[in-house]
Amino acid sequence: MEITLRDIINKLLRRQPASASTARERLQLVLAHDRSDLSTELLDQMRREILEVVAKYVEIDVEEGAVSLETEDRMTALVANLPIKRTMNGQIKLKEPKNKLEENPQEAEGTDQNS
Amino acid sequence: METDTRVILICSGKGGVGKTTLTANLGISLARQGLTTAVLDADFGLRNLDLLLGLENRIVYTAQEVLEEECRLDQALVKHKQESNLSLLPAGNPRMLDWLKPDDMKRIVDMLKKQFNYVLIDCPAGVEDGFKNAMAASKEAIIVTNPEVSAVRDADRVIGLLNTNAIKPVQLVLNRVRPKMMANQEMLSINDVTDILALPLLGLVLEDEQVIVSTNRGEPLTLNSVNSPAAKCYLNIAKRLQGEDIPLIDPAEESTGLGAKFRRLMQTKIF
Ligand SMILES: Nc1ncnc2c1ncn2[C@@H]1O[C@H](COP(=O)(O)OP(=O)(O)OP(=O)(O)O)[C@@H](O)[C@H]1O
Ligand SMILES: [Mg+2]
Numbered sequence: 001m002e003i004t005l006r007d008i009i010n011k012l013l014r015r016q017p018a019s020a021s022t023a024r025e026r027l028q029l030v031l032a033h034d035r036s037d038l039s040t041e042l043l044d045q046m047r048r049e050i051l052e053v054v055a056k057y058v059e060i061d062v063e064e065g066a067v068s069l070e071t072e073d074r075m076t077a078l079v080a081n082l083p084i085k086r087t088m089n090g091q092i093k094l095k096e097p098k099n100k101l102e103e104n105p106q107e108a109e110g111t112d113q114n115s
Numbered sequence: 116m117e118t119d120t121r122v123i124l125i126c127s128g129k130g131g132v133g134k135t136t137l138t139a140n141l142g143i144s145l146a147r148q149g150l151t152t153a154v155l156d157a158d159f160g161l162r163n164l165d166l167l168l169g170l171e172n173r174i175v176y177t178a179q180e181v182l183e184e185e186c187r188l189d190q191a192l193v194k195h196k197q198e199s200n201l202s203l204l205p206a207g208n209p210r211m212l213d214w215l216k217p218d219d220m221k222r223i224v225d226m227l228k229k230q231f232n233y234v235l236i237d238c239p240a241g242v243e244d245g246f247k248n249a250m251a252a253s254k255e256a257i258i259v260t261n262p263e264v265s266a267v268r269d270a271d272r273v274i275g276l277l278n279t280n281a282i283k284p285v286q287l288v289l290n291r292v293r294p295k296m297m298a299n300q301e302m303l304s305i306n307d308v309t310d311i312l313a314l315p316l317l318g319l320v321l322e323d324e325q326v327i328v329s330t331n332r333g334e335p336l337t338l339n340s341v342n343s344p345a346a347k348c349y350l351n352i353a354k355r356l357q358g359e360d361i362p363l364i365d366p367a368e369e370s371t372g373l374g375a376k377f378r379r380l381m382q383t384k385i386f
Contacts (some may be wrong), residue, residue: 006381020300024303027264028311034271048152101326
């Protein structure tokens, strides 16, 4: 992402960002879908199943979870963004060790789990 | 007999982005360079190439009669008055669409290949049969698009189709570029479009009122108004097709004066 002087001035003046960057982002999103044969329904089903699997191990915010297609240079990637809930002292909330999961809460750094 | 004829599809997906205007101007420019060029109007539903070239009153036969063997190819070809290296093969009746098959287009193009250095195929908009027939007859393609979301999206569709049909090279022409809007970041930049579509840029064409004037007259800009902004762009594209190394016009330099300086300052990259 490039940030230009104009972007900063727009931010300071609380103006809308110039429309070209909006156009670029919208295109990237819509093309990722166009280029794959995945329908929105299939993608949504996949999202729910992925969330279910992950939710077995860590507590995640099911409402916030998103699975999307992103594209760059005609390469399309499936990107899952699954915000993990944290405990009061900032640790990742692991589920009760059902299948002998070790109590080993990692230092929480960045909630986003990009794949 | 020409064995190394280049057959180039001029296509876009979205309608009205400038395919026919590009075909007419490239045809004139290549003919100027001494290359025998045929422009084939493959937009049988809504033919216009004849009008843009000012040849609408000289059509006797069309591709249809050639295919039906009612006339010879050279009877249907309309030679341009000023540029004798350029010939148009007009589109037939829209009803041709009912029976035309990819093999018919191949037959026509094979005939043209015997006589010309270049065959430019002006495609219909869309990705339906009309376009697919034209695609069957060609090896390489030029995608025309505008720096607008809908045009870029539709171009992407067509690029996908061209890829699956092993058509290459596929190059990009970005038409109707407005330097001021690009500088203000209110229009997708050249890099945005080439990055998103992942295609090499054959050239860009500036937005130019003269295009409309030239259409009114039936005289492509590259014929009589070679100094207009768009004409220069078309001429450069023709030279690049021929392998000449012509630098791209920098749209930022097209707008001058204090306003342009300010806009360039605003584009300074901070990060
Ligand atoms: N560089 C330009 N500057 C200004 N106007 C332009 C430019 N290029 C094309 N136009 C205008 O855009 C319109 C569409 O152009 P053109 O007919 O070449 O598009 P097309 O892609 O062939 O359309 P169709 O899909 O209907 O066949 C015309 O009115 C033309 O004059
Ligand atoms: Mg057209």
